[in-house]
Amino acid sequence: MSIADNLLKYKNELDEVAVKLIAVSKYQEASAVLEAYNAGQRVFGENIVQELVEKQAQLPQDIEWHLIGHLQTNKVKYIAPFISLIQSVDSLKLLVEINKQAAKNKRVIDCLLQIYIADEDTKFGLGYDEAIDLLRSEEFAAMKNVRIIGLMGIASNNAQEKQTLDEFTELKVLFDGIKVSFFRKDDGFKELSMGMSGDYKLAIEAGSTMVRVGSNIFGKRKIKHWKEEA
DSSP states (O other), rough: OHHHHHHHHHHHHHHHHTEEEEOOOOOHHHHHHHHHHHHOOOOEEEOOHHHHHHHHHHTTTTTTEEEOOOOOOHHHHHHHTTTTTEEEEOOOHHHHHHHHHHHHTTTEEEEEEEOSSSSSSSSOOOOOOHHHHHHHHHHHHOSSSEEEEEEEEETTTOOOOHHHHHHHHHHHHHHHHHHHHTTTTOOOOOOEEEEOOOTTHHHHTTTSSSEEHHHHHSSOSSSSOOOOOO
């Protein structure tokens, strides 16, 4: 099946349940992204800043780019002019830098707080208490150029379905609690990004509003792995 066929399969399924599809295009050629774009996809997720910046310059300017991978503070300035959503805010330090770079670009950048929900040490994210402390902090209260619109989480790899569903469900409970406590009057706090190719159905069952699907749309990754610079 073509990229367009794969894409439409997911879009049709997700449109029925009002869940947004993030097409994860990391390590794909710009031409593959353009094929998905021509099939109607407008929202793409990238993990690596250098690759994202290069594609953004080559591709249609109405694409909504999401940064979904770990973001180093010294890389924020490269994506601040155009990024639509940073899904992977995992520290107050990073949020401070995003706010600073957004102000320089005279814009407000939407962000998700990445919450650590997996039963493994390789994932990034804020602990539940750390997320609450961030939202209560004076530093966050003073920020004018970032907007927290929800949470993101990545479940454990190769876990049993029950564990995966439990992890997603616990994140939804946290989302609901944060919504009531901090964003009761803010209609913008509404996104819960969880679920990828292998577990998106469980994520939707638990309340996800956006899922991230890559190789099931684009096929195997086509270009060399990028190396992050320190």
